[in-house]
Amino acid sequence: MFKYVTKRRMLGSYLVALVLLLYFGLNGLIFNAIGDSFPNPEFVLSLTFLVLGAWGIGIGMRKYLKTLTEEAITKMKSQIVLSAVIGWIIVLGAISFFPLIF
Numbered sequence: 001m002f003k004y005v006t007k008r009r010m011l012g013s014y015l016v017a018l019v020l021l022l023y024f025g026l027n028g029l030i031f032n033a034i035g036d037s038f039p040n041p042e043f044v045l046s047l048t049f050l051v052l053g054a055w056g057i058g059i060g061m062r063k064y065l066k067t068l069t070e071e072a073i074t075k076m077k078s079q080i081v082l083s084a085v086i087g088w089i090i091v092l093g094a095i096s097f098f099p100l101i102f
Contacts, residue, residue, distance in 0.1 A: 010064055011083050017057050018087040023094055025050035
């Protein structure tokens with residue numbers, strides 16, 4: 001399945017998926033936490049989708065890492081951590097400057 005996927009494309013896809021998941025998930029949690037009652041069904045649904053999305057991204061990366069050699073896995077893990085840090089910086093900056101209004 002991942003035979004022809006390059007490392008750069010996989011890291012880019014991981015970063016985009018992580019940023020989208022965090023941006024919309026965290027905005028949904030923040031917006032639903034401000035509601036009249038807490039915890040409301042929308043908050044629980046947003047939290048569930050956030051957890052399931054993160055779980056799905058993790059499973060996809062784990063399947064991809066199983067196709068690599070040990071040396072490549074070590075390099076890729078450090079790049080994944082760097083991508084995650086960059087993703088969090090992007091999301092936190094985007095949420096503070098461009099809050100999503102529902």
